[in-house]
Amino acid sequence: MIEILSLATAVVALVVAFRAHGRIGWLQRQIVALQASAPEEGQGQPPTVTAVTAPASGPPATEIAPRPPRANRRPAALARLGPWLRANWIYPVAGLALVMAAIFLVQYSVEKELLSPAARIGLAMAMGAALVAAAEILRRRWGEARTGLVPATLAGAGIVALLAALLAAYHLYAMLSAPVALAALAGVAALSVGLGWVHGPLLAGLGVAAGSAAPFLLGAGGPPVPLLYGYFGAIAALGLAIDGLRRWGWVSALAVVLPLAGGVLVRMAGAPSWGLALLALWIAALGTSLPGGRLVPGAEGAPAHRWRARPRSEVLVAALAVLGAVLVVLSQVKAPESILALGALAVLLPVWTARAPALSDLSFVAAAGLPLGVGAARLTTPLLLAFVLNAASWLPMAAVGLATLSAIAMIWRSEQAGAGARDLWAVLAVATPGATVVAAEIFWKPMTLMGALWPATAMALACGYTALALWAAQRDDGQGARLGAAAAGAFAAMALALMLVLSAAALTVALAVLLVAAAAMDRRLSIPHLGWIIGAGGLLMLWRLVLDPGVDPLLDGSLGPLDVGFSLVAVLAGPLAAVGLTSGMAPHRARDWGRVIAETGLSGSVPVVVAIVLARVFDGISAHAGLGIEAVTLIALAWVQAERARRLGGGRALRWLRRGLSALFGLAAALCLGAGLTILSPLFGSGFLGGTVRGWPVLNDLLLAYLAPAVTLGLATRGSRWGRAAAALVGAVWLGMAIRHLWHGASGMALSTGFRQPELYAYTVALLALGAASMVLAVRLGVTGYRLAGLALIGLAAAKGFLIDAAGLTGLLRVGAFLALGLSLAGLAWLNTWVLGRIVTVRKAPGPAA
Structure with missing residues (x-):
């Protein structure tokens, strides 16, 4: 009974839908007729406008131009889905009812044992075929205008019924083998796509x-065969071809995503990865051409990254195809197949999309995939370093070779592009081989396999960049981004080759020489884009001083005195010479950036170098001295990042990143200073944590430990009152410890040994001397703060004299001491009055005449 009711409900729903569609069509025709007649009726009586006279004394009225109406943008596919379902909900409901009727009919025949298995499957297939035939008869008899979505609903229900019948024949009755069942299912799918040509996108998507x-509806049946990759490629080609001619858009997206997903599942089930790589390349090639209705890509308009401009659907599908192909190869394909596939995509895509300006940005995705694939191979390829690279030692050179071929293709594209796009193509052409060789060096370490052949590869790349620079100089009259990018790439490749073959000190010197050579070339030939190399060289100098090889090898004796001297001189002389050579040249974004980076790096390197030189003078490094050197380094790094955030652009995010790094470095420096002033201070003895003072x-x-951080902090924060106060506090600690070391020596620095009377007098004299120096600075600079600081120091000295020093004095010595203290305080009070008057006089003095 339920089955009969379901079938009857489906038929009634179709009849109602057919009648409702006719009624809606009649109403639409009436609305069109009314809209066409409305202007004719209103032409004879134009509206009257009452003029309002403005007062004569008022200003003339300004006509405000009406705001142009916004262009009506077509809503997105998901936004259109809701209104479509509200207006046409009856069609999917009717289709579902028909499918359920077919299923219940077969179920009824099974429960009542009315038919044989073959007859049941035949009945279901006959019902599906009847629905498809009825849909086609209905469309041909009355046309799409009168039937609406009714034929598509019948055909969709028939396709689902055919698929269900085939699956039942395979799973329930074992009437079909796996290959036959797969071929039958593929045939029904192809029929559905073909019916979509005349019945609409729903059948094509189905x-x-x-x-x-x-392939996954057939269940487990052993390891998958590589032929399935070809099957998914055919599905993608069929869906993209149909949608390319009808331009539905979302069907092409399905034809890209679903075959790729099927290929990934087949690969995860055990199929070879090379088939998935070929499938990804095939879908990327078809996805960039067929959605536009062409065999060769020719998309125009806004590119995919300008999503606010609403790119065309063919552009979005092409972006989906290329990005999906790159991600699939990166995550699922093993090396060397992944490197070869990504390299082929990077080489061919710029040539393949030469006539499609809207797809130019996809070449960046393909080019970025090659160096990313080098790094991803460590994750996707088991035993990469231990076995695969040993068996395929040619792979690093192949990766660089493919990147070089892609660079040649991009240079060819730059010749065809306009002025702005030409520079972007040139930069991408230089960056792709460079990024690939750097990624190979970081993740693969080819030097252990190839020996001197790997540095030779880097030098060959440098030669290629040099040839490109000479070619660009001839083509662009010695100027332009192509020349600058090629020259910068040549310097970078040479630097990499030197890093592979030279020792630590020799490498630092060689990099400094390259930095000076880049600045000299910019000075001689005016290539402002070499500023990127100058900036990168300044960063690299600071990197080698602080991190690699860092401060430790310069201190612990692993490097000889000559190597240390050459390294420190190179770290300072290279950026200094580069800044000097580029000073006074015409402003340019790259040149200015490089100069700022080199200047700040040089300024941050100076205190670190001074601390290293002082540390080499003494015999060994104590714990508090080591913390002081670390504090100097961190303060310098914090200042460098803060200064770059202030002087360089780069957007709000980059400025906040630099400020965040500056804060982290500053916090680490504060921790080092805090530890040096407390638990590692010589004042607490030379026990488990503390150390003895070394030197004279x-x-x-x-x-x-204390003076170098204080001076560095004072210079770095000279514009901040709190920074100067902190620097003064650390400097005062140094002065106090220096006085204590003068009277107690290295063995008596601990506070537990007490204080000597001459030591207490020395502290008083130091306070008075500092107070007098502050007064002198107040007179010299006219700053009230120095005068107040001097008074505070003098007051502290007086309080100390009365409360502490007097306890250890007797007789005439006490009389003389207090007489000297009183005369000194009287003189300093007179000096304070004179200084205050001098400051007031200077402030009231008129400025120079204009």
Whole structure:
């Protein structure tokens, strides 16, 4: 009974839908007729406008131009789905009812044992075929205008019934073998796509989905065969070809995503990865051409990255195809197949999309995939370093060779592009081989396999960049981004080759020489894009000083005195010469960036170099001195990042990143200073944590531990009151420890040994001397703050004299001491009055005449 009711409900729903569609068509024709007659009726009586006279004394009225109406943009596919379902909900409901009727009819025959298995499957297939035939008869008899979506609904229900019958024949009754069942399912899917040509996109999408799901609907049956990759490629080609001629858009997206997903599942089930690589390349090639209705890509308009301009659907499908292909190869294909596939895509895509300006940005995705694939191979390829690279030692050179071929293709594209796009193509052409060789060096370490052949590869790349620079100089009259990018690439490739073959000190010197050579070439030939190399060289100099090889090899004796000297001189002389050579030249974004990076790097390197030189003077490094050197380094790095955030652009995110790095470096420096002032201070003894002071009176490692950080902090924060106060506090600690070391020596620095009377007098004298120096600075600079600081120091000295020093004095010595203290305080009070008057006089003095 339920089955009969379901079938009757489906038929009634179709009749109602057919009548409703006719009624809606009649109403639409009436609305069109009314809209056409409305202007004719209103032409004879134009509206009257009452003029309003403005006062004579008022200003003339300004006519405000009406705002142009916004262009009506077509809503997105998901936004159109809701209104479509509200207006046409009856069609999917009717189709579902028909499918359920077919299923219930077969179920009824099974429960009642009315028919044989073959007859049941035949009945289901006959019903599906009847629905498809009825849809076609209905469309041909009355046409699409009168039937609406009714034929598509019948055909969709028939396709689903055919698929269900085939699956039942395979799973329930074992009437078909796996290859026959797959071929039958593929045939029904192809029929659905073909019916979509005349019945609309729903059937085409159904066919693509059914064809992609068919291999997985058959269940487990042993490892998959590579032929399935070809099957998914055929599904993708069929769906893209149909949609390319009808231009539905979302069907092409299905034809890209579902076959790729099917290929990934087949690969995860055990199929070879080379087939998936070929499938990804095939879909990328078809996805960039067929959605536009062409065999060769020719998309125009806005590119995919300008999504606010609403690119065409063919552009979005092409972007989906290329991005999906790159991601699939990166995540699922093993090396060397992944490197070869990504390299082929990077080489062919610029040539393949030469007549499609809207797809130019996709070449960047393909080019970025090659160096990313080098790094991803460590994750996707088991035993890459231990076995695969040993068996395929040619792979690093092949990766660089493919990147070079892609660069040649991009240079060819730059010749055909306009001025702005030409520079982008040139930069991408230079960056792709460079990024690939750097990625190979970082992740693969080819030097262990190839020996001297790998540095030779880097030098060959440098030669190629040089040839490109000479060619660009002839083509662009010695100027332009192509020349600058090629010259910068040549310097970078030479630097990499030197890093592979030279020792630490020799490498630092060689990099400094390259930095100076780049600045000299910019000075001689005016190539402003070499500023990127100058900036990168400044960063590299600071990197080698602080991180690699870093401060430790310069301190622990692993490098000889000559190597240390050459390294420190190169770190300072290279950026200094580069800044000097580029000073006074015409402003340019790249040149200015390089100069700022080199200047800030040089300024940050100076205190670190001074600390290293002082540390080499003393015999060994104590714990507090080591913390002081670390604090100097971190303060310099914090200042460098803060100064670059202030002087360089780069957007809000980059500025906040630099400020965040500056804050982190500053916090680390504060922790180092805090540890040096507390648990690792010589004042707490030379126990488990603390260490003894090494050196002579005044000239000892306390200079490294406290004075060097204080001076560095004062210079870095000279514009901040709190920074100057912190620097003064650390400097005062150094002065106090230096006085204590002068009277107690290295063995008596701990506070537990007490204080000597002459030591207390020395502190008082130091306070008075500092107070007098502050007064002198107040007179010299006219700053009230120095005068107040001097008074505070003098007051502290007086309080110390009365409360502490007096306890250890007797007789005439006490009389003389207090007499000297009183005269000194009286003189300093007179000096304070004179200084205050001098400051007021200077402030009231008139400025120079204009």
